[in-house]
Amino acid sequence: DAKTTQPNSMESNEEEPVHLPCNHSTISGTDYIHWYRQLPSQGPEYVIHGLTSNVNNRMASLAIAEDRKSSTLILHRATLRDAAVYYCILSDSQGGSEKLVFGKGTKLTVNP
Amino acid sequence: NAGVTQTPKFRILKIGQSMTLQCTQDMNHNYMYWYRQDPGMGLKLIYYSVGAGITDKGEVPNGYNVSRSTTEDFPLRLELAAPSQTSVYFCASSFRAGRSYEQYFGPGTRLTVT
Numbered sequence: 552d553a554k555t556t557q558p559n560s561m562e563s564n565e566e567e568p569v570h571l572p573c574n575h576s577t578i579s580g581t582d583y584i585h586w587y588r589q590l591p592s593q594g595p596e597y598v599i600h601g602l603t604s605n606v607n608n609r610m611a612s613l614a615i616a617e618d619r620k621s622s623t624l625i626l627h628r629a630t631l632r633d634a635a636v637y638y639c640i641l642s643d644s645q646g647g648s649e650k651l652v653f654g655k656g657t658k659l660t661v662n663p
Numbered sequence: 664n665a666g667v668t669q670t671p672k673f674r675i676l677k678i679g680q681s682m683t684l685q686c687t688q689d690m691n692h693n694y695m696y697w698y699r700q701d702p703g704m705g706l707k708l709i710y711y712s713v714g715a716g717i718t719d720k721g722e723v724p725n726g727y728n729v730s731r732s733t734t735e736d737f738p739l740r741l742e743l744a745a746p747s748q749t750s751v752y753f754c755a756s757s758f759r760a761g762r763s764y765e766q767y768f769g770p771g772t773r774l775t776v777t
Contacts, residue, residue: 587766594667594753594768595706638705650696650721651766653705 554578555639560658563629571624571657573639578619583642585651586613586624588635595638595653598624634661664689667769669754675775676744684739684772686754694757695737696721696766697729699750706753712737713759744776 556574563569575584586598599606599613601622606613612625626633638656670685688695693714698706698721708721712731726748728740737756741748754769 592771594755594771595766596768597765600765650708650711651706652722653698653707655703655705 554641554652555654557637557639557654557657559655560660562660562662563626564662565631566628569626569629569633569659569661571626571637571639571659572621573623574621575639575641576620578641584613584615584619584622585640585642586611587638587640587651587653588633589638589656590632590635598637600642629659629661631661631663634659666690667754667756667767669752669769669772671772672770673773675777676741678744678746678776680744681740681742682744682774684741684752684754684774686737686739686769687735688737688754688756688767689735690756690758690767691734692756692758692767693734694759694764694766695731696755696757697727697737697739698753698755699723699748700753700771701750709739709752741774746776748774749776750774 585600587595588598589595599611601613614623636656636658638653640651643650667688696711697709700706707723709727710729712718718729752772755766757764757766
């Protein structure tokens with residue numbers, strides 16, 4: 552069901568940038584790209600979303616390819632607290648409900 | 664704001680028992696959702712609601728029922744619990760703003776059916 556492809560796992564060192572890739576080759580013209588993350592034993596939390604242009608907020612940056620078939624979540628300086636599973640999700644507005652379809656995500660390990 | 668709260672945090676049920684998972688949000692959100700997450704997997708949508716009195720099925724609704732009598736509350740009912748319903752259940756809410764909404768999740772209820 553998930554329309555995105557992400558690596559199962561990635562590793563980073565503390566205080567280094569992290570680039571988490573996501574492929575979504577079947578994205579439609581009006582699909583938003585959302586990123587959520589799930590820390591251990593917690594519910595998912597919103598990270599960022601975008602449509603066409605790159606986006607920045609206090610947590611991360613989202614770089615969207617010009618053809619929108621891929622995107623990259625950028626954590627500028629990873630901390631131990633950023634260790635989580637990161638989900639890349641396309642908004643599904645079929646039926647007007649705008650459901651989120653979660654895949655397995657990328658498990659990010661941050662080494663001290 | 665407390666955000667999205669869920670009770671209980673943990674529960675063990677015997678096969679065939681019933682229970683209600685409670686979910687409350689204080690953000691005046693229109694949309695509410697119930698997901699389940701099996702070990703090592705992503706979340707799957709069980710039911711959702713677009714407002715008081717309106718609910719609809721998600722991807723995995725069998726064995727569950729919901730109601731939405733108020734904006735704040737969205738309880739999930741399990742009838743005749745089965746081992747396959749052992750999972751972590753998350754409630755979420757959102758205020759729809761076109762297609763660029765954000766879902767807020769509760770801390771989850773860990774349910775074991777034996």
